[in-house]
Amino acid sequence: MAISILFKSLTDTRVLTSGLGIRHMTANRESAGSGGRRAIQTRRRFSSVAAAAALGFTETSLLSPAVGKGNGWDLSIREQVAVLETEFGPVAYYVPREPRRVVVLAHGYPWPDGWLFGPFLVAYARSAVRRWAPFAESSAAIVIAPAMGAGQFGGYREMFGLQIDADDYVNRLVDSAARPLIREFDGRFALHGHSAGGQFAARYLVAHPSRLRQAILSAPSTYPFPDSTVAWPNGMAPVIRDAQSGNRAGKPYSPDPSGWLRAATQVPVTVLVGSRDTQPRPPSPAQPGTTRLDRAKAWVQAMRRLAESNGKAATVRLEVAPGLDHDEAAIAIPAQRILAGS
Secondary structure, eight states: OOOOBOOOEEEEEEEEEEEEEEEEEOOOOSSSSSSSSOEEEEEEEHHHHHHHTTTTTTTGGGSSOBBBOOOSOOOTOOOSSOOOOOOOOEEEEEEOSSSSSEEEEEOOSSSSSTTHHHHHHHHHHHHHHHHHHHHHHHTTEEEEEEESSGGGGGTGGTTTOHHHHHHHHHHHHHHHHTTTTTTOOOEEEEEETHHHHHHHHHHHHHOOOOOOEEEESSSSSSOSSTTTTTEEEETSSSSEEGGGGGGTTTTTEEOTTTTHHHHHHHSSSEEEEEOOOOOOOOTTTTOOSHHHHHHHHHHHHHHHHHHTTOOOOOEEEEEEEEESSSSSHHHHHHHHHHHHOO
């Protein structure tokens, strides 16, 4: 099933100049996989100026500098950050002059569930792509950053979506962008995810190891451990989908346990955490330790043990970035260095 791509303007003068009525989901979920404990809806109103300022954006920065025309990616837009509007939501992207590879960015979501939406979420995805633009040129990489964390993909940490799961969405985006531009594209790409996006990236890794050339898991709070007694998204056992899966809520999701071994032995994986990323995290099933650094060490050890117990060499490693905390922009620098060396 090919992805249906629809283009439309991402700007609306009424939105940019009037107060915004925001339906806010307050976060009750302790972490990914807490059994679908969801939020209570409240109503908040505040101006787009105040919202943009709180996020470090200007209203001007919410305008899309390049939006394609027609019924698909406008791949003639080169060497600038552009935005594609699909039926499932917006995607920020960058196409270098002569692309040879693909990098997908799963950005973080450092707000209560559902709080950041619309043009502000697009601006956040665009800012992530903008940080990676020099890398895109020097590495000849198409960089794709779907805006996730609200709307269709409030459940992206677990890989779930209302109409289409977040992992299937990423696969379709990659294929539709890369196949016209990269000769003999084999379907594989590099994946970098930070924080909440790192949770998505870790789960994508074990679900689709054959799609990845390399993965960087940047400071997720929770991981899918190779434990058959723990339910997805923190382990290998089946789980019943919640409301973040739309009309599939109540149906089982069953991960393939073989994906963990292939991820641990066939994909170069770097778990990247700042040495100062030591803020305590909420308890979560099968997640040892109290900080992101603790959990990173535990997951890497578990994946390496899985590889070694099956007589194979592990391809998973931990890198601790000296002096860095949980800042997404700062941690992108060593992430780019790692990918540039691949």
